[in-house]
Amino acid sequence: MPSPLPHLGIIGGSGMLGAAMLRAVLAQGGWQVTISNRSGVAPDWADGVRVTQSNAELVAASDLVLLCLPPAVFADMSLDLSGKLVISVMAGVDLAALQAQTGAARVVRAMSSPAAGQGLAYSPWVASAAVDALDRQYVTRLFEACGATDEIAEEPLLDHFTAMTGPVPGFVAYFAEAMINHATAQGIPAEVADKAIRQLFLASGQMLAEGPTAAEHVQGMVDYAGTTAAGLDAMRASPLADLISAGLTAAADKARSL
Known part of the structure; x- marks a missing residue:
């Protein structure tokens, strides 16, 4: 694994899934993390995590941006993520929509679950054509912190994983x-x-x-x-x-x- 890891920004890092994935990467170690939320306050267990109320500030600080938001909230957001590696764990938002709304070419769509906080999630993911081998190493490292993971070839299959492995228990x-x-x-x-x-x-x-x-x-x-x-x-x-x-x-x- 290349070192150092990219700076990770989690938009929605205090929500149920975002906080679970934050726990996972902190337990794994090696990541610098910024999260954004409305309060501007990090969870009391998140030592060393930078927190901001500004998504723009988070984006500027981050190389890899993880979107952990309800789809309806994302639909009303304006984010310029061009040049960033973007990972979304939002149900129902496909690669094309992610690229169109964020301006990012390197986009990964994934499905995970709150079991990530215990390192027990299964997180399948699919990548856009612009995602390269180095990006894939970072994505794999992130989701291995959460549990088990696989890259899959066909995006429509993610809807079935949303049904099967997303609702824990x-x-x-x-x-x-x-x-x-x-x-x-x-x-x-x-x-x-x-x-x-x-x-x-x-x-x-x-x-x-x-x-x-x-x-x-x-x-x-x-x-x-x-x-x-x-x-x-x-x-x-x-x-x-x-x-x-x-x-x-x-x-x-x-x-x-x-």
Whole structure:
């Protein structure tokens, strides 16, 4: 990785996602960071971070500008980011719109999540034609601070990642809620059910993070032919997979409409 890293400016660095990504880069180290917000006050945990109320001042100080804003707020902003490397984590704002509104040629559109603050986000990204190899190293370094990352080739795929990996814990929490409700309906005390299912999802996430794929885990349980296999066979025979797909499609359609 080239050194030193570019000066990073985060517009929206005190919002939920911006603050999470700020935590991630500070934990990684090596970055000089300026954030802009309305108060002009940095979070009390953000040692060494410069803060300003002026986006123009932030832009002047920065080589890489990270846009962590609601799309509606960005639509009303006037930013001259020509000559800067620009990364956007705003849902629904495509590369062409980013280039047109900011004047930047080197633009990256990405999707991340507040799990970045714990280094647990998945952040796929797509780059404009002007983004070079050195830029890609900086983008990768930034998103590796947040968790796992990949460059993808097709921009429309980001809408699906917005649906699948952006809402943390979102859909996974809904499945957990359904399991907790089932447990309490069987007479298990609510606090015990909640604790048990939280621990189940914690362990499952850690086991899925490495080793066999999700499909291999499922097939392994089916092959074992125990109690879990009976449940999985019933779920596979149901329309559950199609209903999950329908929910994710609805979320992706919403992302495209923003």
